[in-house]
Amino acid sequence: MPESTKRNALTEAVFFILLALHEPMHGYGIMQYIERVTDGRVLLGAGTLYGALNTLLEKRWIRLLDSEGTARKKEYLITNQGREVVKDEMERLLELIRCGRSITGGGIDETERL
Amino acid sequence: MKLKDYKFFLYYKKEEEWINAMAAKGYNLIDCLFFRYLFEDGMPGEYGYKIDLVKASPKSLEGRDYLNFLSEMDIEVVDTLFRWVYLRKKVADGPFELYSDYPSIISQHRRIVKMIATVGLANIVVGLGNLSIAASVGTGVNAFISCINLGGGAILALVAYRHYKSLKILEKESQVHE
Numbered sequence: 001m002p003e004s005t006k007r008n009a010l011t012e013a014v015f016f017i018l019l020a021l022h023e024p025m026h027g028y029g030i031m032q033y034i035e036r037v038t039d040g041r042v043l044l045g046a047g048t049l050y051g052a053l054n055t056l057l058e059k060r061w062i063r064l065l066d067s068e069g070t071a072r073k074k075e076y077l078i079t080n081q082g083r084e085v086v087k088d089e090m091e092r093l094l095e096l097i098r099c100g101r102s103i104t105g106g107g108i109d110e111t112e113r114l
Numbered sequence: 115m116k117l118k119d120y121k122f123f124l125y126y127k128k129e130e131e132w133i134n135a136m137a138a139k140g141y142n143l144i145d146c147l148f149f150r151y152l153f154e155d156g157m158p159g160e161y162g163y164k165i166d167l168v169k170a171s172p173k174s175l176e177g178r179d180y181l182n183f184l185s186e187m188d189i190e191v192v193d194t195l196f197r198w199v200y201l202r203k204k205v206a207d208g209p210f211e212l213y214s215d216y217p218s219i220i221s222q223h224r225r226i227v228k229m230i231a232t233v234g235l236a237n238i239v240v241g242l243g244n245l246s247i248a249a250s251v252g253t254g255v256n257a258f259i260s261c262i263n264l265g266g267g268a269i270l271a272l273v274a275y276r277h278y279k280s281l282k283i284l285e286k287e288s289q290v291h292e
Contacts, residue, residue, distance in 0.1 A: 011292060013214070027187060028186055043209050047222070048214045048218040050184075051217075
């Protein structure tokens with residue numbers, strides 16, 4: 001089935017994986033990165049990470065880095081297509097915040113910096 | 115020192131809880147074959163254990179790729195039984211979760227329901243076949259085998275139904291929360 005051109009919301013796991021892979025990283029590194037940047041709120045399961053990485057490779061939002069044959073762990077990096085997806089998602093999240101603020105009249109100070 | 119124990123579980127989560135309770139007492143699972151579990155002495159609470167039903171056979175290319183990935187995460191494969199895998203990770207190496215979001219948890223539940231329902235259905239079909247042979251030829255052996263198959267099939271159907279109910283709850287929850 002062809003992929004829809006309309007972008008749906010990313011899962012939190014996928015969003016953070018794409019953020020992590022703005023620099024080359026292996027699976028364990030991704031897991032640690034996400035735990036660190038979310039102050040331990042998001043703990044990614046190994047099976048969840050494996051499935052997400054394979055899906056993102058299929059979609060070509062990330063790519064596998066060529067190893068010299070010495071690296072035991074596979075390393076991944078985001079592609080240009082993946083970077084566009086992250087930008088679109090950030091736009092979507094901003095829209096959510098804008099809508100929320102306009103109706104509730106309040107919000108979180110940190111969003112001002114976005 | 116090694117310890118052998120025999121147990122029967124209908125629910126893999128109960129089995130997982132028991133294996134973790136043994137690990138907390140210093141008995142670390144090293145081998146498993148149907149109802150027989152083999153433990154070796156270790157430090158109490160050194161390992162956390164998980165049981166997973168993997169998508170592909172652990173012997174296939176896809177299955178091996180997944181298990182290699184887990185080993186990159188410091189997760190050790192203790193044993194495999196068909197598509198069931200027994201995994202462990204040192205508690206000191208950090209939290210041990212396999213599935214952490216609704217899509218992957220739901221997908222794992224679907225695999226479990228499908229597997230148990232298939233085995234249950236196969237038992238019922240074989241049981242009915244034997245029952246029909248027993249009715250036409252009148253052999254006690256076929257009647258006995260039929261009872262075992264039908265009984266096993268009925269139990270597995272109940273187990274599959276219980277997992278199916280959990281799956282439906284998860285699916286509903288996933289419509290509201292991520």
